[in-house]
Amino acid sequence: MSLDDTTRVPDRPLPCPQCGYDLRGSVGDRVTCPECGAQVRRAVLNAHLDRARRGRVLQQALDTAAAGVVLAVVMASACLIAPSGTCVLAAWVVSPALTFLAASPVVRAMHQFSVPRGAWLLPVAGYVAWTALMAGYVLFVPLAALAAWWRALGWTAILGGGQAAAMTLLAALLFAAYVLGLRRLAAWRKARERRVTALMEIAQADWPASES
Ligand SMILES: [Zn+2]
Numbered sequence: 001m002s003l004d005d006t007t008r009v010p011d012r013p014l015p016c017p018q019c020g021y022d023l024r025g026s027v028g029d030r031v032t033c034p035e036c037g038a039q040v041r042r043a044v045l046n047a048h049l050d051r052a053r054r055g056r057v058l059q060q061a062l063d064t065a066a067a068g069v070v071l072a073v074v075m076a077s078a079c080l081i082a083p084s085g086t087c088v089l090a091a092w093v094v095s096p097a098l099t100f101l102a103a104s105p106v107v108r109a110m111h112q113f114s115v116p117r118g119a120w121l122l123p124v125a126g127y128v129a130w131t132a133l134m135a136g137y138v139l140f141v142p143l144a145a146l147a148a149w150w151r152a153l154g155w156t157a158i159l160g161g162g163q164a165a166a167m168t169l170l171a172a173l174l175f176a177a178y179v180l181g182l183r184r185l186a187a188w189r190k191a192r193e194r195r196v197t198a199l200m201e202i203a204q205a206d207w208p209a210s211e212s
Pocket residue numbers: 016017018019020021033034035036037038
């Protein structure tokens with residue numbers, strides 16, 4: 001780090017690593033926080049700021065991935081109500097493509113860290129999978145149950161008999177699975193949160209401080 005960098009006054013928030021007080025405008029290599037009295041080296045301050053920035057970038061990428069996955073599940077779910085050729089395309093081609101696309105900012109964000117791909121690929125896949133499972137469970141299962149029930153009603157009116165009974169059974173099973181699964185949601189969210197933590201740890205790992 002050049003002398004110019006250490007004396008430069010940054011025009012952005014520079015939070016104290018201890019108390020978060022904005023040390024923007026401070027000068028010199030050693031800064032004393034007026035709020036908590038902590039003595040912080042400039043390099044540490046900058047590293048802390050950079051860590052926070054990396055965390056924000058990753059969080060945004062994760063949010064984008066989650067939004068894309070939910071949208072993909074919604075598209076796939078909508079096909080249950082109105083099955084048609086286009087819907088099959090949406091469910092089997094567009095939804096996976098959308099998921100892949102939505103997850104790509106996370107992959108890009110993780111690529112910039114000097115850790116082997118094997119260290120973060122599984123947590124990324126896990127995050128996407130848990131998000132898809134949760135969204136699919138909340139949206140897909142009840143819709144599938146409704147669709148089966150609706151079909152059973154239609155068949156009873158027209159045909160009656162075995163198929164309608166099978167559909168009614170399927171609907172009942174799906175509704176039961178939904179009610180039972182509700183209790184699992186918290187555990188799934190925790191499993192998803194563990195992936196976020198793992199990725200955040202990589203993203204916010206200490207990089208060799210650019211001192212002297
Ligand atoms: Zn402080």
